[in-house]
Ligand SMILES: O=C(O)CCC(=O)C(=O)O
């Protein structure tokens with residue numbers, strides 16, 4: 569039986585107990601201020617200005633928003649519409665795609681599931697459904713994606729190509745800002761791309777539950793379309809701050825691999841998603857990943873006279889540890905940090 573929140577929650581007025589988070593993890597009912605200074609990068613500015621701004625944003629926040637990014641607003645709207653339609657498809661269609669224990673599936677396939685990576689073993693569930701699939705190279709993966717809605721493959725395919733190009737452009741600017749040799753983020757470091765669609769249905773009590781709990785992204789770089797509905801918060805200097813939804817802007821987030829490659833100069837910030845009681849929220853997240861066997865280590869040209877702060881590892885091994893540590897950013901850094 570599918571446990572998708574989007575299937576059963578429509579008729580529910582009360583938050584089930586197994587969605588209630590412990591007091592120190594739940595959002596509570598206090599106001600979380602919107603972060604007034606998450607940098608907004610305008611890609612139509614000069615290259616040297618954007619390089620500087622992106623580097624500063626990646627050091628200070630690990631997050632920034634981008635406008636005039638070159639991806640058509642119509643394509644963003646069409647893609648958002650089609651992924652929202654996916655979650656509104658009849659339950660019996662979604663049920664066929666649902667995988668009860670995603671840990672038992674090959675990681676590189678299309679999957680629809682609910683909550684975290686293994687529903688069956690969780691005590692408390694997240695208020696979200698998730699559809700995810702690899703998307704690079706497109707012609708290798710597109711046939712494994714949902715066939716409905718009829719336009720899903722077409723729009724999500726075009727969107728994934730454009731967002732990949734945008735992500736590589738961001739990496740190129742970061743490469744320059746860090747003083748790495750041009751082309752440093754080549755096919756090895758960017759060989760994977762995963763599209764992850766989060767769907768957070770409206771929730772009877774957003775103060776008690778979470779759509780996604782506190783985590784840092786384990787990949788290289790993340791590009792998020794959060795549409796018009798608020799829900800993303802970042803953890804900065806010991807407090808939660810909201811990321812304002814700017815329609816058609818991309819939220820860019822430095823992944824843990826970039827933090828390590830930059831020898832800690834760039835920051836991979838912890839964040840979470842909260843729910844709301846008035847409308848469904850759907851976000852489209854593109855993760856750029858290194859290929860599984862790629863060795864990750866601080867790039868020598870980021871070191872200057874500093875010693876490397878992290879030991880080398882294979883990306884696929886990092887992901888295994890990430891699962892074990894449940895995305896806890898500090899615990900991950902502890903594992904890979906070189907102790908003085
Ligand atoms: O949906 C959001 O706002 C956040 C998504 C996210 O952090 C993730 O998918 O890793």
Ligand SMILES: [Fe+2]
Pocket residue numbers: 783784785839
């Ligand atoms: Fe994330």
